[in-house]
Amino acid sequence: MYQESIAHLKKNVGPFEKTDTKSSLWQLVNTLGPLLLLWYAAYASLSVSYWLTLPLTIVAGGFVVRTFIIFHDCCHQSFFKSRLANDILGTITGVMTLCPYEQWKYSHSIHHATSSNLDKRGVGDIWILTVDEYVAAPLWRRIAYRIYRNPLAMFVVGPVYVFLLQYRFNRRGARRKERINTYVTNLAIVALYALLIWAIGWKAFVLVQGPVFFVSGLLGIWMFYVQHQFEDSYFENEEQWSYVKAAVEGSSYYKLPKLLQWITGNIGFHHVHHLSPKVPNYNLEKAHEATPELKKVTTLTIGTSLQSLRFRLWDEKGKTFVGFKDIKHLLRKPAAASQVKSPSPSLQGK
Secondary structure, eight states: OOOOOHHHHHHHHGGGGOOOHHHHHHHHHHHHHHHHHHHHHHHHHTTTOHHHHHHHHHHHHHHHHHHHHHHHHHHTTOSSSOHHHHHHHHHHHHHHHTOOHHHHHHHHHHHHHHTTBTTSOSSSSOOOEEHHHHHHSOHHHHHHHHHHTSHHIIIIIHHIIIIIIGGGSOOTTOOHHHHHHHHHHHHHHHHHHHHHHHHHOHHHHHHHHHHHHHHHHHHHHHHHHHTTOOTTOOOBOTTTOOHHHHHHTSSOEEOOOHHHHHHTTTTTBHHHHHHOTTSOGGGHHHHHHHOGGGGGSOEEOHHHHGGGGGOOEEETTTTEEEOGGGGHHHHTSOOOSSOOOOOOOOOOOO
16 A cells, blocks of 8 residues: 655655754643642542542543653653653653653563564564464463453553553563663652652542543553554564554554544654654644655544454454454364464553
8 A cells, every 4th residue: 555665754754853842841831730730639629529529630640641642752762852851851751650761661662663563572562362373372361362352451450450560560681771760760659659648648649649540541551552453454474564564554543632632642643653753742743744645544533443442353364353253153163283372461562
């Protein structure tokens, strides 16, 4: 579908890779300012009614997602021109979003380098099995996969597991800088939460931070999930895999209402981001509008994106996602003589 080379497309989006310091600083103000005010307002509203508190925490959760997008840009060194400034702000926003900066930056860089590559799954990805892998898998692996792909597990248990547990530990073989950053992030989170609990009490803290965490975590995982898990997505083995096709065919344009687009830091233009991670989030829409080839990508709306909940397995023959019901007839056939080894599940990298 796309014959243009990566050099051609990169040339088109190149002008939008430039960081604008004023835009970055203004985004800090209009993101962190409202987040802090909303959090305090939610706490103050506890003395009135929890039904007033909940809407405030939901909106605050949205601003945590927007804060995460700033963190995400820092990981790509696209928020500020200075690497040091990106590293410092990335670590600070990592504390606010419960994500260790160096650890997440490492796994996310692998995600970008291997997205849609069937031979390089397992780091920074949603766990995906092909139809053949699932059919050949032992019963225990099928059960584990079905549990993992259940929406309750992915979007309710998932945020708790990923943000509260998985990110607290270093990966095996992590470099010293990465390990230290994880320790610093963990200590800073404990100190911040301890200070808040000391100031307002643990009950008030849980009543406010609990829903803020849940809403932001659910939205974060959903955004990452839906922008690669659509019916006519792109997945290939190493020999046929293309970086350009992975970006423009394996990543969707999630067309959201303007307010939600703003809250989510334009990450709905995910195809542009995968093509050129150096484009700051506030330039993603501009790059999309200025590049005709990028307007041809799969466009999802909130309504059509909900269909992705039924997509469970990648059908290599049909080049499409299918559900478990679609392959029931295959499970009644004799098991394959040899089982295909599948990569380990991971929800990192939203």
